[in-house]
Amino acid sequence: MFNETSKGDVEMKKLIAATAMMATGLSVGAAKAEDSVFVGHLMDITGATGFIGKFYADGVRDALSYIKENGGIDGTPLEFESVDYAYKVPQAIANYKKWRSRNNMIAMQGWGTGDTEALISFVAKDEVPVYSASYSGHLTDPTGKNPKTAKPAPYNFFYGASYSDACRAMVQWAAEDWKKKGGEGKPVFSHIGDNHPYPNAPKEACAEYATELGFDVTSPVVVSMKPGDFKAQCLTLKEAGTDYGYLGNLGPSVVSLVKSCGTVGVDPTWLANIWAGDYETLKTIGDVDNYVFPVMTSFWTDEGVPGMELVRKISMESDKTGEQFRTHHYIRGICSVYYMKEAMEWAKENGGITGANIKQGMYARTDWVPKGLEGVCMPATWTAEDHRGINTVNIYSGEAHGGDVKVTKLETVTLPRRDDWLGY
Amino acid sequence: MAGFSMRPCGDFRTTYRQDTRIFDTTFVRNAAILGIVAVGLIPFVLDGYYVNLFIQISYFAIAALGLNILVGFTGQISLGHAAFFGFGAFASAWINNHTGIPVLLSIPLAGMATAAVGLLFGLPAARIKGLYLAIATLAAQFILEDFFARADWFTGGSYGAAANPINVFGYEIMDDFSFFYVSLFFLVIMYVLGSNLMRSRDGRAFVAVRDHYLSAEIMGINLTKYRLLSFAVSSFYAGIGGALYGHYLGYVSAEGFTILLSIQFLGMIIIGGLGSVKGALMGTVFMVLLPEVMETGVSALSVFDWANSTAVTDGLAYIKEMAIGLAIILFLIFEPDGLAHRWQQIRAYWKLYPFSY
Numbered sequence: 001m002f003n004e005t006s007k008g009d010v011e012m013k014k015l016i017a018a019t020a021m022m023a024t025g026l027s028v029g030a031a032k033a034e035d036s037v038f039v040g041h042l043m044d045i046t047g048a049t050g051f052i053g054k055f056y057a058d059g060v061r062d063a064l065s066y067i068k069e070n071g072g073i074d075g076t077p078l079e080f081e082s083v084d085y086a087y088k089v090p091q092a093i094a095n096y097k098k099w100r101s102r103n104n105m106i107a108m109q110g111w112g113t114g115d116t117e118a119l120i121s122f123v124a125k126d127e128v129p130v131y132s133a134s135y136s137g138h139l140t141d142p143t144g145k146n147p148k149t150a151k152p153a154p155y156n157f158f159y160g161a162s163y164s165d166a167c168r169a170m171v172q173w174a175a176e177d178w179k180k181k182g183g184e185g186k187p188v189f190s191h192i193g194d195n196h197p198y199p200n201a202p203k204e205a206c207a208e209y210a211t212e213l214g215f216d217v218t219s220p221v222v223v224s225m226k227p228g229d230f231k232a233q234c235l236t237l238k239e240a241g242t243d244y245g246y247l248g249n250l251g252p253s254v255v256s257l258v259k260s261c262g263t264v265g266v267d268p269t270w271l272a273n274i275w276a277g278d279y280e281t282l283k284t285i286g287d288v289d290n291y292v293f294p295v296m297t298s299f300w301t302d303e304g305v306p307g308m309e310l311v312r313k314i315s316m317e318s319d320k321t322g323e324q325f326r327t328h329h330y331i332r333g334i335c336s337v338y339y340m341k342e343a344m345e346w347a348k349e350n351g352g353i354t355g356a357n358i359k360q361g362m363y364a365r366t367d368w369v370p371k372g373l374e375g376v377c378m379p380a381t382w383t384a385e386d387h388r389g390i391n392t393v394n395i396y397s398g399e400a401h402g403g404d405v406k407v408t409k410l411e412t413v414t415l416p417r418r419d420d421w422l423g424y
Numbered sequence: 425m426a427g428f429s430m431r432p433c434g435d436f437r438t439t440y441r442q443d444t445r446i447f448d449t450t451f452v453r454n455a456a457i458l459g460i461v462a463v464g465l466i467p468f469v470l471d472g473y474y475v476n477l478f479i480q481i482s483y484f485a486i487a488a489l490g491l492n493i494l495v496g497f498t499g500q501i502s503l504g505h506a507a508f509f510g511f512g513a514f515a516s517a518w519i520n521n522h523t524g525i526p527v528l529l530s531i532p533l534a535g536m537a538t539a540a541v542g543l544l545f546g547l548p549a550a551r552i553k554g555l556y557l558a559i560a561t562l563a564a565q566f567i568l569e570d571f572f573a574r575a576d577w578f579t580g581g582s583y584g585a586a587a588n589p590i591n592v593f594g595y596e597i598m599d600d601f602s603f604f605y606v607s608l609f610f611l612v613i614m615y616v617l618g619s620n621l622m623r624s625r626d627g628r629a630f631v632a633v634r635d636h637y638l639s640a641e642i643m644g645i646n647l648t649k650y651r652l653l654s655f656a657v658s659s660f661y662a663g664i665g666g667a668l669y670g671h672y673l674g675y676v677s678a679e680g681f682t683i684l685l686s687i688q689f690l691g692m693i694i695i696g697g698l699g700s701v702k703g704a705l706m707g708t709v710f711m712v713l714l715p716e717v718m719e720t721g722v723s724a725l726s727v728f729d730w731a732n733s734t735a736v737t738d739g740l741a742y743i744k745e746m747a748i749g750l751a752i753i754l755f756l757i758f759e760p761d762g763l764a765h766r767w768q769q770i771r772a773y774w775k776l777y778p779f780s781y
Contacts, residue, residue: 045738046745054738061734083719084741089680090480091715093673094473097600101472113679117584121674125598138583151586151675195573197582197678318734 036077037344037353039064040099041109047087049112051251052275052329056133057082059326059333060109062317067337073344073353079103085111089118100126106355107131107340113198116156123155127355129343129362130156131336133329135274136201137162140387141423149423153387155355157362159296159336159380161393161415163273164424166294167206167246169393169413170271173292174244175213177269188241189215190268192233192257193248194225202273205424206246218242225249227256234261237268247272255284262287278327282398282405292410295394297331298376299407307369307376335377338370339389386422391415444623446616460612467601475600477712482607483668485708486614488692489701490661495690496698497622498654499634500549502561505689507568508659510681512538512666514572514579517587517676527590527671531610535663541568542659543652550648553637565683572678584677587670603672610668614661619701621657630654634699695755697762706763714751718744 041064043057044050064080072078081099085091092115099105108123110116110132116139123130140162144152161169171189178187189210193199207217218240223233234257237245245268247254254276261267269290272281277293279300285291298305314334316322343361347353350360367379380389395410437443447453467475491505516534520527545564549557572579579585590597590606597603621627629650632640641647670676688711696707722740725731731740759766 046741058734081723082737083723084738084744086741086745088715090484090712091719094476094480094716095719097476098473113677117675117677118673118680136582148583150580150583195570197573197584200573200582 036079037073037107038099038103038105039078039080039107039109039340040095040103040105041080041082042085042092042095042111042115043082044087044111045084047085049087049114049250053087053111055278055280055327055329056111056333057084058318059314059330060337061333062314062330063334063337064109065317066314067341073341074348076348076353085115087112087114089114093118093122096122100128106353107344107358109337109340110134120151120153120156124153127359128155129340129355129358131340132156132158133160133332133336134158135160135162135166137164137205137421137424142387143385144423145385146423155359157339157382157387157389159339159377159389160274160332161294161296161390162202162388164202164205164421165388165391165415166274166296166393167202167271168209168421169294169415170246170292170395171206171210171213171215171244172415173395173411173413174269174271175215178243183243186214186216187243188218189244189246190218190237190240190242191220191246191248192223192237193220193246194253195222196225198250199225199248199273202246203248205421215244221245223249223253223257225253227252230257230260231264233257234264234266237261238264238266242268244269244271247276249273250275251281251284255281258285258288258291275329277396277398278329279325279398279405279407280327282400282407283403286400286403289399291398291400293396293398295328295396296378296390297328297335298394299328299396299409300326300331301407302409305375307373310372311376331376335370335373338373338377339368339380342368342370386417388417388422391417446619446623460608464605464608467604472600475604477716479600479604479607479672481705481708481712482611483665483672484689484692484712485665485705486611486668487662487665488689488696488708489614489618489704490658490665491689492693492696492698492700492704493618493621493630493661494654494658496693496700496703497627497634498630498651499637500546500553500651500654501558502564502655502658503558503683503686503690504545504561504564504568505658505662506681506683506685507565508538508542508662509666509669509685509689510572510676510678511541511568511659512663513587513670513676513681514585514666515663516667517585517670518578520588521586527588528592531664531667531671534667535660538663538666539656539660542662543656546652546655546659549651549655562683565686569678569681572681579676579678582678584675585670587674587676589674590671607668607672610664614664615701615705618661618704622701626650626653631699691752695752695759695762697764700762700764702767703762703764706767710755710763714748715744718747 041060044053045057061082068078083095085095096119105128108128108130110130113134116132116134119130135158138149139153139156141149142152142154191203191207203220210217221233221236223230247270254272258270269292272291272293274294282291298308311331311334312322315326343358344353346361346364347357351357362382363384366381368381369377369379378390378392382389392412392414394412396407397410398405398407447456466478487509491502494500494502512534515537516530519525519530519533548560552560573581597606629645632645633647633650637647692707692711693704695710697703722744
């Protein structure tokens, strides 16, 4: 009789504990083991950027729990908490402060512009390295060498090329493509996006490089971030004779733009920014050719990539069947976590896992690929004055016909590491 | 709310001066002072998380009071409060970065600059009201948001703007512990100023405009003047709140000041109580703490094994967001007069206990 009820007792005790925690406002992570390290994970799965945030968040979360279950940081147990902040900045700040004051957080996995930029000053002061998916160029300038950098962000890292560099890489590819196609005269390049910090981020940088490479750059075409009927804008593109159109907006808006242009028969080669170029977006568009986008990792369907074995194992963390398709955002999340993990391992050997040591760990290697992810994450180099982790971008092209999506790799573009591009 | 009197029996007022005191009774005044002192002890007693929540409450509550002066006291409407909040943040950073004026001075200057902008966008209020005014202020929201994205010289465009820490006599206020007192200082000053304004001639004019604009005009109140003044005062508060926000974060990004934040400000004052100074504070406390309480609830569930799968935590995240909305709806149904009203009732209950008739 007693044995039968003991399970219920345990549940009951947990219930009481949970109620007590709610009542006192204590966080669960507060009761952590003494010699473990804590990593906070801010994600957006329900907020304004949730439609794309959930892919990246799943990658980060699965990678963290895989590391937790498989040896932690070189034997040091890893603790983490994933919190959905719904893209609300105040909640991001509150969570950061909570983790700092209660969990002794030493590194954080963040998400977008909202949380990353709000926390720049705090993380620099507290020496907490932050790995986020906000690829703004100005985050790559940790010492403020570029006069345009308003606020140097010495503790911010991201795995990937900045928005500007990704756009430059596509432009560089497009210049070659134009020659290959035997196009006559100057190819025409247009930036298409809302007047909003996100689409604006690579606008000038990319247009400058395009001009340098011999493009005829038109004035930017403004398209709202909110989806709508964009036929008028498509006709503007037609009038300008755009051959390569950079899509600066996000998912739903891009889908309706490409669809609108399809109906009026405008089909330039689309160069999508990283968050607008993936399998899901192509599937929603349904009918498109020439949809080019940058990828900083391998693609889920690529064959013969040795590192994909580990990626598939990590994917099993939240999908036991192992059949679910994962976007390249998911894979980028894994890379982001693994660079952090190896920097922590370096820190452990060189004076202990602290924020400042992890930062040094990021600078310890050159052309660095995390163990087990060969061919997945691209060789990256961070230095104390240059946080442009990678300057290589895989260019993929997608086409969709009646919902059937085909994605093929075109080539790998390597950009020069120019000084005047730092932080820009 | 004015119907409740908390004065003890036999305490009659014999002059107008007595009738317009900020604090009803000596006890209330002492309680308020004690309350501020008690809040001042927070950083010594509670951890950084609570200190941060208090700082958030301070700058939002200052801006919310501004909106309550406009909406709750003057009966106008604004859907662009977040844009003014953002303007204050950028203005203070800009003034400090470009003229070298110390931050403590640039904050009130930013408030004044925002007041001027508010005055400009409040101009339609001279002629239109109600829904039409709501749309006109909605335009202010979008115009200013566009301005933030475009005006590189002012906001840094997509680079954002750096905001220096507050510097008091050579001592830089970098950590939450000392910023807490700065925000408490501004909170108290702005709330005392707000309470004071409401008992003045101008404050009474605001209320008159709200209650019946025709009668007010017949009594000699210049409608245009007071409507515009209300916009200016409201934007001044938004500007101060925004400037504090900017200097607290150290960095102002053009992304954060959307219509959603404007609506959240409206939510704060509606939940707290329209036309009540302390209601603005209570509503802000509610709106800032509600997601945190929900979050704590959700994370407390993770002691159960069943709650540790990704599917459940994701589901809980959605439920959390919906529960926040639900709590607000339930609140409006069961407490339409706001938290300030409930507070009065609780006080009346204790005051009159056990003879509540």
